[in-house]
Amino acid sequence: MNFEDYRGVWVFIEVxxxxxxxxxxxxxxxxxxxADKRGTELAGVVIGSNVKHISKTVFEYGADTVYVYDDSVFKNYxxxxxxxxxxxxxxxxxPEIILYGATSTGKDLASAVATDLPTGLTADxxxxxxxxxTGLLLASRPAFGGNIMATILCRKYRPQMATVRPKVMKALQPDSSRTGKVVEESIDLKEEDVRTKVLEIVKETSRKARIDEADIVVAGGKGxxxxxxxxxxxxxxxVLGAAVGASRDVVEAGWIEHHHQVGxxxxxxxxxxxxxxxxxxAIQHLVGMKNSDVIIAxxxxxxxxxxxxxxxGIVGDAFEIVPLLIEGFKKSLAGLEANHVGEV
Incomplete structure (x- = not known):
């Protein structure tokens, strides 16, 4: 490969x-x-149906160029x-680098693209x-059960690709004044050419807040x-209206379901x-919560x-400390409610 032919950082924009x-x-x-470190452009790739308007948001969050594939054949992933x-x-x-979110869609697409090109892919x-x-991407992830951080390189192939876990990177503050170049693309692909058909989309509903969307998470471990x-x-x-989290050991012990596991x-x-x-x-757990605004242990x-x-940090027996916290929060919240009623 002539690496000089490959330039730019791309992000697959999942819609x-x-x-x-x-x-x-x-x-x-x-x-x-x-992209700034390499002195090159940042581009977003948007694929879908009726998605051209997405370009504006992509520019606001940092992109210079947006490649758009807008067709009814892309209505469903x-x-x-x-x-x-x-x-x-x-x-x-x-492109020199392509980044995907480590979602079910991002993982599926990245692995398929990596196989066909072919090139390397660092997951999670x-x-x-x-x-x-050199433009060599340094993609790091926990390895050996989370006991070390491994930095994985793709020295011989381009583009270099990685899926990145949600919530570990920080989005930029959107800038509504930013604009860029929209490149509209198309391919000769008809619905009858696609072997997989979407017959029905069934949405799972729950009254409980998703743990990755909650403002407060209370997590427990084997202690x-x-x-x-x-x-x-x-x-x-x-009491706090919080989501419940857990360590891996707790989940493996069967105390709570896997979707509560943090790490x-x-x-x-x-x-x-x-x-x-x-x-x-343990590092396996820390990697999943270390970017919380405030951590109380x-x-x-x-x-x-x-x-x-x-x-x-509070050093002590949780069975003595947590009941005191529960009682204290109950009193504080009751006081806030009373004050609110009085104001009304």
Whole structure:
């Protein structure tokens, strides 16, 4: 390969129900830093039906160029149709780096594109950097059960590609004055040419807030002893209107379902307030919550690793401390409600 032919950082812009999936905006922020370091442009690739208007938002969040494939054949995500569009774009413009969100769609598309090009793909990345002179992408992710951070390189092929976990990068503040170049593209693909058909879309509904969208997360670990002890987490979460999180050990022990797991093999969260109760602080867990605005740790082991990563730490027995917190929060919230009624 002649690496001189490959220039630019691209972000696959995932669109769901007419709106950009948040991780794509986060990746525009990360991609902007990489592109600036390389002295090249940042581009977004938008594939869908009636999605041309998405370009404005992509520019506001940092892109210089937007490649748009807008056709009814792209109304619903299917590997075959989206892959053909992205491969077409790659062949024409030869990007140096392509970033995808580590969502079900992003992972599926990235792996298909990587196989067809062929090139390398780093999955579930949590840190990104680039060598200024060579353009070599430094894509880092936890490895060996989260015990080390591995930086993976793609020395021999281009484009270099990575899927990036949601919530680990920061989106830029949108700038409504930013504009750029829209490049409208198309491929010769008809509905009858696509082997997979979408017959029905079934939406899962739940009254509970998703853990990755919650402002407050109360998480518990094996330090709570057993499933009954873990109920302390639920009780505190109920008082605060928070989502419930858990460490991997708790999930593997069967105390709570997997979708509550925070960490490398679970969900990444960035709430305003995160309680880590009876959690030791293994790197597998930290990678999923370290970007929370405020972290409060409760553990009876004063040497627990979690105390190195929290903003506030309480050394003591959770079964003594958490009930006091619950009682205190109940009184505070009751006082706020009383004051509000009085004002009305």
């Amino acid at each position: 769901k129900e007419g709106s950009i999936v948040p991780v794509s905006l986060e990746l525009l922020g990360a991609g902007r830093k990489l 299917r590997t075959e149709s989206f892959m053909k569009a992205l491969l077409d774009c790659c062949e024409k413009y030869k 990345t949590t840190e990104l950097d680039v060598e200024e002179d 709570l002893g057993n499933k009954e002890g873990f109920q302390l987490v639920h009780q505190l979460a109920d 490398q093999t679970g969900v990444t969260v960035t709430p305003k307030l995160y309680f880590a109760i009876g959690i030791s602080g 409760i553990n009876k082991d004063p040497n627990a690793a979690i105390f190195q990563s929290c903003h506030y």
